[in-house]
Amino acid sequence: MTTSTSARVGSADAGPAPVLAARTRGLRKVYGRTVAVDRVDLDVPVGAVLGMLGPNGSGKTTTIRMLLGLVRPTEGEVELLGQALPDGVAAALPHVGALVEGPGFHPFLSGRENLRRVAAFEPLLATGSARQAVEDALERVGLGAAAHRRYRGYSLGMKQRLGLAAALLVPRRLIVLDEPTNGLDPAGTREVRGVIADLHAAGSTVVVSSHLLSEIEATCTHVAVLHRGTVVAQGGLAELLQADSSSLLVTTPDVEQALNALRAGRISARPTEEGVRVELIGTTAPAVLEALVRAGVAVHEARRHRTGLEDLFARLTEAEEGDHNLSAVDTIEEGAR
Numbered sequence: 261m262t263t264s265t266s267a268r269v270g271s272a273d274a275g276p277a278p279v280l281a282a283r284t285r286g287l288r289k290v291y292g293r294t295v296a297v298d299r300v301d302l303d304v305p306v307g308a309v310l311g312m313l314g315p316n317g318s319g320k321t322t323t324i325r326m327l328l329g330l331v332r333p334t335e336g337e338v339e340l341l342g343q344a345l346p347d348g349v350a351a352a353l354p355h356v357g358a359l360v361e362g363p364g365f366h367p368f369l370s371g372r373e374n375l376r377r378v379a380a381f382e383p384l385l386a387t388g389s390a391r392q393a394v395e396d397a398l399e400r401v402g403l404g405a406a407a408h409r410r411y412r413g414y415s416l417g418m419k420q421r422l423g424l425a426a427a428l429l430v431p432r433r434l435i436v437l438d439e440p441t442n443g444l445d446p447a448g449t450r451e452v453r454g455v456i457a458d459l460h461a462a463g464s465t466v467v468v469s470s471h472l473l474s475e476i477e478a479t480c481t482h483v484a485v486l487h488r489g490t491v492v493a494q495g496g497l498a499e500l501l502q503a504d505s506s507s508l509l510v511t512t513p514d515v516e517q518a519l520n521a522l523r524a525g526r527i528s529a530r531p532t533e534e535g536v537r538v539e540l541i542g543t544t545a546p547a548v549l550e551a552l553v554r555a556g557v558a559v560h561e562a563r564r565h566r567t568g569l570e571d572l573f574a575r576l577t578e579a580e581e582g583d584h585n586l587s588a589v590d591t592i593e594e595g596a597r
């Protein structure tokens with residue numbers, strides 16, 4: 261997979277450039293007794309790489325399908341590139357590339373032939389340039405050598421790559437990728453990250469879903485955490501990580517002296533292997549450092565303990581694992597109580 265930068269993405273004919281590439285309000289999807297998505301208000305800023313993070317069954321795929329107009333919401337509104345769905349779908353969709361589960365490739369055609377069929381229905385692709393666009397997309401996702409083989413014989417990773425190639429046939433204003441690294445080996449995962457970084461640099465907005473925090477941290481500028489069908493945290497990745505950082509880890513050889521100085525200042529602290537951990541409740545990092553330095557404590561290093569998203573996501577995942585005996589309906593209804 262190459263990561264060459266494609267042409268910058270224009271804002272041509274899907275109306276004036278919106279501030280949000282996608283927006284949902286009160287989005288809800290109910291399948292029978294299962295509430296798959298509930299009250300989701302999602303903001304995808306233009307130019308962002310937004311990671312949709314959540315454990316299995318948290319509603320990522322359903323939300324993405326509603327964003328793309330593939331599934332009709334039970335309630336709520338979706339705006340895609342400034343166009344309200346479902347009416348605006350025809351205007352918005354040509355500017356949106358998507359990799360979603362089950363892209364419907366023909367099993368007995370080769371990867372290249374499949375992609376040519378997709379290219380034939382691309383409104384933004386001039387007839388004469390379709391063949392070259394297919395070859396470029398195949399190269400970009402590292403499928404050039406396997407392009408002549410039948411789709412039926414592709415591994416999961418190769419199928420993912422072909423789906424990604426279809427999303428990349430023309431420069432898009434918005435690219436939506438549902439679990440794009442699913443089935444890929446570590447090298448393939450790195451390549452997908454490269455493609456996402458490349459799309460971002462070229463001006464596309466990207467929405468990417470994953471159940472792996474590491475994946476989101478490596479690629480995203482923004483994140484929306486989903487749990488049991490609802491968004492429990494959303495915003496800039498850096499701000500989210502920072503906002504919940506409630507402790508400061510201080511590396512020092514003078515542990516006793518540090519604890520005494522902090523306790524004298526009514527600052528909550530406890531010893532760790534490397535020094536002390538200070539809870540930033542009713543105090544700030546500069547105030548803690550000032551108290552330590554004034555007491556003559558040798559501070560070798562001070563860093564915020566990254567709670568935030570990591571802790572939040574761990575809690576969610578643990579809750580999900582503990583709920584294995586419950587059906588999806590029980591789990592969601594319990595969450596809604």
Ligand SMILES: Nc1ncnc2c1ncn2[C@@H]1O[C@H](COP(=O)(O)OP(=O)(O)OP(=O)(O)O)[C@@H](O)[C@H]1O
Pocket residue numbers: 291294295296297314315316317318319320321322323471588
């Ligand atoms: N077509 C459907 N019919 C019935 N239930 C569905 C359907 N699609 C999704 N669900 C249910 O909705 C809930 C959310 O599923 P969804 O696939 O959106 O989650 P997800 O976060 O994408 O999960 P995963 O990471 O496993 O793909 C699950 O309980 C799922 O079983």
